[in-house]
Amino acid sequence: MSRHYINSDIKTESRSRIFWLFSDSWVLAKRSIRHITRNLDQLFSVALFPIMFFLLFRYVFGGAIDTGSISYVNFLVAGIFVQMLAFGANYTTMNLAIDLQRGIINRFKSLPISRSALLIGHVGADLVRNMITGLIVIGVSFLVGFQPAAGFIDWVLIFVLAALFSLAISWISAIMGLIVKSIEAAQWTGFIVIFPLTFVSSAFVPTETMPFALRLFAENQPLTHVIEAIRSWLVGTPVGDSGWLAFAWCIGIIIITVPIATWLFKRQTL
Amino acid sequence: MRLFAFLKDVVDCLVIKMGNEMKKKNNDRLLSGSISVENAVSVTGLKKSFKNVAVLKDIDFNIQKGTVVALLGPNGAGKTTTVHILSTLLLPDSGIIKINNFDVVKEVDKVRSVIGLTGQYAALDEYLTGRENLQMIGRLYRLSYKDIDRRTDELLELFDLVHASNRAVKTYSGGMRRRLDLAVSLIASPPILFLDEPTTGLDPQSRLIMWDIIKQLVSRGTTILLTTQDMDEADHLAHKIIVMNGGKIIAEGTSEELKLRVGSERLEITVINDIDFERATKIIREDNLRTDKTSRKISFATKGGVRQLKQVLSQLDEANIEVENISFHSPTLDDVFLTLTGHLTNAEGENNKVGLS
Numbered sequence: 001m002s003r004h005y006i007n008s009d010i011k012t013e014s015r016s017r018i019f020w021l022f023s024d025s026w027v028l029a030k031r032s033i034r035h036i037t038r039n040l041d042q043l044f045s046v047a048l049f050p051i052m053f054f055l056l057f058r059y060v061f062g063g064a065i066d067t068g069s070i071s072y073v074n075f076l077v078a079g080i081f082v083q084m085l086a087f088g089a090n091y092t093t094m095n096l097a098i099d100l101q102r103g104i105i106n107r108f109k110s111l112p113i114s115r116s117a118l119l120i121g122h123v124g125a126d127l128v129r130n131m132i133t134g135l136i137v138i139g140v141s142f143l144v145g146f147q148p149a150a151g152f153i154d155w156v157l158i159f160v161l162a163a164l165f166s167l168a169i170s171w172i173s174a175i176m177g178l179i180v181k182s183i184e185a186a187q188w189t190g191f192i193v194i195f196p197l198t199f200v201s202s203a204f205v206p207t208e209t210m211p212f213a214l215r216l217f218a219e220n221q222p223l224t225h226v227i228e229a230i231r232s233w234l235v236g237t238p239v240g241d242s243g244w245l246a247f248a249w250c251i252g253i254i255i256i257t258v259p260i261a262t263w264l265f266k267r268q269t270l
Numbered sequence: 271m272r273l274f275a276f277l278k279d280v281v282d283c284l285v286i287k288m289g290n291e292m293k294k295k296n297n298d299r300l301l302s303g304s305i306s307v308e309n310a311v312s313v314t315g316l317k318k319s320f321k322n323v324a325v326l327k328d329i330d331f332n333i334q335k336g337t338v339v340a341l342l343g344p345n346g347a348g349k350t351t352t353v354h355i356l357s358t359l360l361l362p363d364s365g366i367i368k369i370n371n372f373d374v375v376k377e378v379d380k381v382r383s384v385i386g387l388t389g390q391y392a393a394l395d396e397y398l399t400g401r402e403n404l405q406m407i408g409r410l411y412r413l414s415y416k417d418i419d420r421r422t423d424e425l426l427e428l429f430d431l432v433h434a435s436n437r438a439v440k441t442y443s444g445g446m447r448r449r450l451d452l453a454v455s456l457i458a459s460p461p462i463l464f465l466d467e468p469t470t471g472l473d474p475q476s477r478l479i480m481w482d483i484i485k486q487l488v489s490r491g492t493t494i495l496l497t498t499q500d501m502d503e504a505d506h507l508a509h510k511i512i513v514m515n516g517g518k519i520i521a522e523g524t525s526e527e528l529k530l531r532v533g534s535e536r537l538e539i540t541v542i543n544d545i546d547f548e549r550a551t552k553i554i555r556e557d558n559l560r561t562d563k564t565s566r567k568i569s570f571a572t573k574g575g576v577r578q579l580k581q582v583l584s585q586l587d588e589a590n591i592e593v594e595n596i597s598f599h600s601p602t603l604d605d606v607f608l609t610l611t612g613h614l615t616n617a618e619g620e621n622n623k624v625g626l627s
Contacts, residue, residue, distance in 0.1 A: 004428070005425075005428060005487050005492075006490045007421060010413060010458060010459050012411065012412040014412075028406075028410075030406075031402075034397065034402070035397050038397040039397055102391075103390075103393040103394075104394065105393075106354075106359055106389050106393050107387070107454070109358070110357050110359060110382060110387040111410045111411060112382040112383045113410050
């Protein structure tokens with residue numbers, strides 16, 4: 001058989017819409033996951049940042065912070081872990097903005113693919129990257145003296161909440177990636193939103209010493225609930241309302257942001 | 271008098287009626303004609319503005335199945351916008367555009383499954399290998415894994431990329447990228463291909479390879495719409511050339527037809543000094559005369575006849591004007607534009623750049 005530029009034997013498969021949504025998303029997630037391994041700089045920078053923070057707070061500021069009955073290192077792990085998830089999601093903003101700027105978006109747009117597949121691919125790959133860096137951060141925490149009291153069920157709960165939280169933040173980041181006009185802007189938008197959220201929370205210090213208004217915000221914002229829940233499961237203190245509130249926030253954010261992101265993406269790419 | 275007026279009315283009436291009859295007959299003929307010739311692409315009344323700047327002003331054209339049409343024009347003429355609308359990347363403001371009889375607005379997915387697009391900038395993933403790029407797009411075109419593997423091997427070999435197939439695209443040269451980009455567009459063997467400036471920025475050898483590939487594609491029945499700024503390229507590849515400028519079609523025809531309007535070749539005379547230049551411009555009276563004061567060049571359309579050359583030279587000789595240099599050259603895009611619009615392409619391009627990607 002002669003090889004040629006055009007081969008009319010090639011036929012497309014016909015399957016249901018839902019099958020192709022999953023298939024297209026998987027193909028594009030696989031692409032983004034390959035980027036993680038081909039572009040190790042990005043993975044390192046995601047992992048390195050929280051490790052630096054970890055060491056900074058553990059050894060420089062930590063001695064001056066009073067966390068009551070639990071040791072500061074045990075207090076700190078949950079905060080660093082959640083901060084890392086939040087900053088990691090910023091790569092959804094970046095990678096999406098990069099795709100939209102480059103020629104490849106025109107290729108994707110001219111294909112008969114499911115419209116939200118590219119978004120799902122990016123968010124999915126981010127989840128994988130966050131899980132890898134999450135394991136690295138937990139690994140480092142043992143090296144600096146972390147002693148968890150979590151049982152199997154606690155670890156499962158931590159894993160599920162971390163995944164949901166990562167997805168929620170990634171979808172917010174996706175919206176920002178669709179709104180910003182340049183890759184440079186994508187780099188700092190994440191910080192504008194995520195910096196105040198992580199620092200005005202119980203990530204690094206107990207909220208009791210904050211001024212009233214700040215404390216009101218810090219104690220009721222989603223990151224604090226996620227941090228408090230993970231901290232309770234890690235060190236074995238009662239979780240209280242933070243447990244269900246953390247899940248509710250994450251699921252709520254996902255329910256709201258997915259359609260907004262999809263709508264924005266469709267509007268931009270037809 | 272009244273009888274006369276009555277008769278005049280009757281005659282007028284008859285004339286109008288006959289006119290209508292004839293118009294109708296003409297329309298019928300045109301209609302039956304458009305049915306017998308199958309169009310892969312048909313564009314009627316296409317308009318597009320970006321932020322109140324009209325980029326496309328009422329574009330109409332058809333592309334017959336299995337032929338190559340070149341959109342020729344300077345930057346900002348609206349070529350890329352046209353291609354983007356035809357390949358469903360942009361919505362038209364108005365107009366009816368059909369690709370294989372599918373409407374680009376209402377039947378987007380059907381249009382997308384019959385087209386391939388290669389843009390001005392290689393639409394490839396830098397971190398993936400050549401093979402992975404082909405496989406990814408193959409699956410997004412909804413081919414079976416078996417077909418994807420077969421087709422990937424086939425295309426890597428045809429485009430001479432086997433040796434680089436497992437290397438990341440970021441290590442590829444410009445020519446290799448362009449070849450891979452076209453290979454990716456062909457993975458699902460689309461019957462209609464849009465090539466946006468396929469050879470811009472390529473070295474001469476890669477350009478010839480690209481031309482060869484395009485010719486082979488057409489010989490196998492692919493319909494191609496390509497954009498170019500290069501008259502020579504349009505001349506080599508296209509069955510029909512559509513000249514665009516400022517969002518309008520200013521000429522349409524085969525390269526022979528266009529060249530007839532421009533003059534098939536130009537004769538360029540350089541005189542020795544500025545005073546002679548001024549005098550020479552008054553003496554030479556030829557078609558499509560163009561003068562350039564700074565380089566003291568005078569050029570005009572010629573059929574390449576020796577007699578014409580002799581005549582012009584003897585005129586200059588009689589006036590005692592010394593000639594520094596004489597040369598023939600084939601018409602360039604600039605010549606086409608000057609003839610058709612009376613403007614230089616660059617100036618036009620600047621005016622119409624707004625809002626174009």
